[in-house]
Amino acid sequence: MGSHVLLLSSPGMGHLIPILELGHRLITLHSLRVTVLVVASDPSTVQSHLHDQPANVRNLLEVIFLPPVDISPHAGPSTAVFSAVILMMLHSMPLVRSFINEMRSPRPSALIVDLFGTGAFNVAEEFGMLKYVFDTSNVWFLALMVYHQHRPVSVENRHVVDHEPLDIPGCPSVVYDDTMEVYMRPENRVLHEDYAETGRDLAKADRILINSWEELEPETLKALRDPKLLGRFSSPSIYPIGPIVRSVKPIGGSSLDRGENILSWLDQQPHESVLYVSFGSGRTLCIEQMTKLAWGLEMSHQRFVWVVRPPTVHEKWGSLFKLEKNGRTHFDDGTPEYLPEGFATRTKEHGLVVPMWAPQTQILAHRATGGFLSHCGWNPTLESIVNGVPMICWPLYAEQKMNATMLSEHLGMAVRSKEAGPESVLPRNVIEAMVREVMGRDRAEGKRLRSTVREIQRMSNAALDEGGSSYDALSKVVKQCKIRVKEAEERAHGA
Secondary structure: OOOEEEEEEOOOHHHHHHHHHHHHHHHHHHOOEEEEEEOOOOHHHHHHHHOOOOHHHHHHEEEEEOOOOOOOOOOOOOOOHHHHHHHHHHHHHHHHHHHHHHOOOOOOOEEEEOHHHHHHHHHHHHOOOEEEEEEOOOHHHHHHHHHHOOOOHHHHHHHHOOOOOEOOOOOOOEOHHHOOHHHHOOOOHHHHHHHHHHHHHHOOOOEEEEOOOOOOOHHHHHHHHOOOOHHHOOOOEEEEOOOOOOOOOOOOHHHHHHHHHHHHHHHOOOOOOEEEEEOOOOOOOOHHHHHHHHHHHHHHOOEEEEEEOOOOOOOOOHHHOOOOOOOOOEOOOOOEOOOOOOHHHHHOOOEEEEEOOOOHHHHHHOOOEEEEEEOOOHHHHHHHHHOOOOEEEOOOOOOHHHHHHHHHHHHOOEEEOOOOOOOOOOOHHHHHHHHHHHHOOOOHHHHHHHHHHHHHHHHHHHHHOOOOHHHHHHHHHHHHHHHHHHHHHHHHHHO
16 A cells, blocks of 8 residues: 555645645655645646656646635625635535545545645544645744734734734744734734634644745744744644745746747846846736836846736736736737836847746746846745845735745845835836846845855755755655554554
């Protein structure tokens, strides 16, 4: 009986990509059989991600898309993103149970869910499976989730009402400007309860896996493990197993021509001379923000590749669950109508405007890429780190503002304007200055940023190497799964 692990992903590529990559790692490094259940994601986006996988991965990896569930009777435009995803996952639990019940022997020995899937723990217990959480963010955010339900009312009031920093025992404080939606909407009792319930569920896990590594956030990990600090609230062992990111693979499918054109353009650019600009697939900027960004890029006279998505026009969390459709028009020179007229013509010698999608892993790994302007989701952040690329932070939602502070202030591998956020319109000269600062390879600040991120890159590589902290942590998880399989075999023989 071989070891078999079931992974459950919530909606959004920010959760699905690390779940899939964890599955790949369990297969390639530990020869486990892996099944991935996917809730409410576009199958075409996943198929492109799975393109050209090695035969050993394809033979041991099965990806199943669960039928979509309707949460419209329970959610509307004012529903918080966190609560909307929780609802989708909870309404998918009967489908998860039915799928596990119908699986042929051997059933998986363990269930690994992301932060939104802890409602599946009851199902896992019913089938005698180990229960793991894979937090696809960083340790600081995990600390906030663990502490949320235990925070004293006085601490919350000082943060929410007086806008003082939120003190988390043994961890960096969260300033109000970086705070999560749950603290910006104190009247939303559903959102507060969803956060608290998720924190309670974390304590039920057999292990908490996290997409970070020991050497990146040692003090916060220490606080989570210390019974006098956050350890009194979180009993499961915490296993940092990251950075788990997309590997650089050949471009395939319908994206082949477009991706190769971008990489061919990069091949013609000098070393570390190009700024890559992308805000991911969850949200985008408003037209005014995009206009200022375009002017800032143009004024900087720096080379760039900008992945441009149209401004979001429907409900705020809709783009997390489905792809945008670009039905907008362009100016005569090909400039999208939501950018300044003539932008493509004026920047054609040193810039590349790419609609909707680009091969991000290949771009960040390319020798010509010298900077990354990002919304600071944890996945692109890790991709930037493993490729040694300094960042410009422009956070948009969720924990991205915390990530931006961590990158710019705690780690020192990024620059950030405190004014950059989901609603703010940065002046063009501020954008220009940040671009020049990061892309100035011959200037003191540019050199410092590159030196810092490359040291973090070396640290991340060491964690993943055999004998490294993340390699050993994942090996311990696999060992526990194999012990569970052996116990099941012994029970079967005894019967």
